[in-house]
Each structure stands twice: as C-alpha cells, then as structure tokens.
Amino acid sequence: MARLTAIGCGPGDPDLITIKAKKAIDAARTILCPASREDRPSIALSIARPLIDPARGQRVVKLVFPMTRDPAVLEETWDRNAEEMAREVEAAGSAVYLTVGDPYLYSTWMYLHARLARDHPEIEIDVVPGIVSAFMFASRAGMSLAEGAEKLTIVPSCYDLTQVRELARSSDTMVFLKDGQYFGQVIELLREAGYAPDSPLAIGQDLGTERERVTKTTLGEVDADTSQMRYFSILMVRRARNG
C-alpha cells in the first residue's frame, strides 16, 4: 500500500522538527513540498533541507500553489496538486509532504487531505504534527500562552474586527498572526475590550531569520508606530491579573 506522510516542519529552525518527522523523511522515496511559484523556493523544504541526506537520492517535487483568494483558482489548484501527489506517492510507494508549522493550522494540507481521502482511498495517510509559530514565539518572549483556567484565542490576518472584539472580551490571551499593518487597530481594540495598561504584550517580527526582533512591553506602553510592522509579525497579549 502506498503511504504518504504529511509533516509539520515547524516555524523555521530545522532542530524544531520532531524525531518522528526526521524518521519519515529518511524513509521516504519522494519528498513533496509546496511553493508559490515554480521558480520560487519552498519555505518548508528550506527548513527541512539540513535533515535530508543527498546521498539517498530522493526525488524532490515542488507543488505550485499560487498566492490567490480566487475560489475557482484555489479549487483548481487543490484538485491538480492532490492528483499530482497521488501520482507521485503511487509511483514511489512512500512519500512525505512538507509543510511549514503544523499541517492542520492554516495550511493547504487539509484541502489536499480531503481530496486524497475522497479520490484515493488506496493511499495510506499519516500526519506528523509540527511546532507552530505562536509556541516558538512564547518561548522566545518567555511569556506563557495560558495558565490555569485561562483561555487562549488565535486570530489570523484578515480581521473581522467585530468578532475579534467579542473574543478579546472573553479571552485571557490573544495571539494575532500576521499581518503587522493591522496591529494599530488591534491595540486600540484590546484597550477598549478591558485589557489593563499593565497587560504584558510582545511583538515578534521575522522570527527565525537574521532580522528577528522580539519586543516585550505592556499594552499601556506599546509604541503606536505599528505602521512600521512587517508582514510576518506576531502579537501576543495577556490580560493583566487586575484587568
């Protein structure tokens, strides 16, 4: 039976890949990875590269997922890539698919998985979870994501601010993933939602790269100049005990 293993490669440091993922990469005959264009590098592949032994001569196949929100283009992309994956997995007998972070959090893997399960039940599928950026960021900032009975909410970009406002009122920790240009509005919203000025707040930019910057401050002290924020940013705030 042909076997496909989807692998969460974590947020960037190859050493944050799990032992299980390393074993699956070693065992695979083909390595599949996503890229936004044929001539662009795959970020997931670049994370896993130090773990791939070139002496094994594994076949590396880039699947192209263009950056778009057009539903018709997305559907076509997922269909096409799921079919290409199925062909590669069946030809090789065993393959891995590399994704950034975790395969089930804001990843294209789930669309591929749904199609493969529906159209190619002959392929056995395993998934290896990966570390996501929010956890790596918490360890960098030395700040808890949640303690005791606290509730944690993760908000991606493309904010519906009405919903975010309601979530902020009832959550104890909020993590906002890219993109940084919204952070000015988010900070205002958190203040309105009753987070006290001494609520710890951390902002990270370009994590895992040479330009990485982690700023620890409070909601009261955070600089309003968030227009300088880069796209790959993360903001984490914890409700102060007295807040």
Next chain:
Amino acid sequence: MARLTAIGCGPGDPDLITIKAKKAIDAARTILCPASREDRPSIALSIARPLIDPARGQRVVKLVFPMTRDPAVLEETWDRNAEEMAREVEAAGSAVYLTVGDPYLYSTWMYLHARLARDHPEIEIDVVPGIVSAFMFASRAGMSLAEGAEKLTIVPSCYDLTQVRELARSSDTMVFLKDGQYFGQVIELLREAGYAPDSPLAIGQDLGTERERVTKTTLGEVDADTSQMRYFSILMVRRARNG
C-alpha cells in the same frame, strides 16, 4: 555560566520530541522533572525516557508539585522547587527540565521561570517548545484546527460557562481540554451559540495510551452520554460553513 533548558516533551509519543530537545537532553548533566508525589512517576520523564542514554549516567531529580489549588501551598511549592532547580543547575553546570506538552501552555514551568529570572539571573535559560495535545489530536482526527481567516480558541477545564458562551459565538473552532465530565454542558452551549448540527466534532480519550479512543461525529449526532467521559479527554468542534 550555568545553563538550564526547559523542554516541551509533547503529548506522549517520544518521537514527537524535537531534535533540539533531544540534543539538549544529551548535553545535560542533570535531568529535572516534575511529579505529583515523591513516590509517583514523572509523566514527562516517562515520555523522554527512550531518548535518555543510561550510559551517560546523568543525574535524574524529581521535583514534587502536589496536586492542589491552595494558593499558599502553590506559592511555597514554586518557591521551593525553583530554589532546588537553581541548586541543581549550579552544581551540574547544565541541566534540562522536562515538561509535558509545551512549557508555556498550562505548565508549571512559567512559575519556576519567573522565580529563576528574578532570584537567579546568573542562570542562562533556554526554552524548547513542544507539541501540545490539541495538535496531536487534530492529526489523529484528520481535522483542521483552523483554515483561512478562522479563529481558534482553546479552553482548559474549570469552565466559566458565561465566557465560554461568548467565545463560542465568535470563534470558528473550539478545543476543550480535559475534563470530560463537562462535555455535556459544552455540547449544549455550542448548539445555543449557533454551531449548526453538521458542525464536525471529535472527541479523544486517553490519547497516546493503549486505551486511546478517537470519535469523529457532528454536533447534531454526538451522543449525549458524555458522563462516560474520562478525565483526560479532549473535544474539538468546527463551525460548519453554513452555521
């Protein structure tokens, strides 16, 4: 300079430990781990055990954290264990502290970290993130935690149901961590919060053990007999697109 590395050992499978954590364990002269009583095994240690080479003769020290919510006992426990950690780290020059899951999500590590940073600035501290149970569970159930612009909320036990209700209204995915005896109320609440009957729902019990059970269903179909739920349970629900 003495160095302490806090390590997230993940949800149970030793292979879900990261390569970075494995390297830190190998390099440490002392291995510290939490246990609820002196005569009880440390769960974190039992996860990492297959990675520990007995030939290295590393010193293993159990720190006792009694199961209590008494604030005075907790404070005393954290103070005492932080001091014991500091003594061990300084004696050994390098040590690791093993925790289940991730050190910054519902872990005692943060209380220790705060005390060490305040009272022992001479100790260099690193933190290695770990896979948390919600991500392992998503991979087992083959269910996304969040896609696109969806918001994810994680709720631990000891529910304040008023806040949970407000969170449920604005979140797209909810993950409820132990304990299972509350799940009946949670299911009712999700229905009231407007999650449609066809919202995918999964329940896991005793994950990573021989008794592991994963049930995939929908909010409309889920069996009301949740009183059978064990303490170490997890419930995940995703808002149906038409919900």
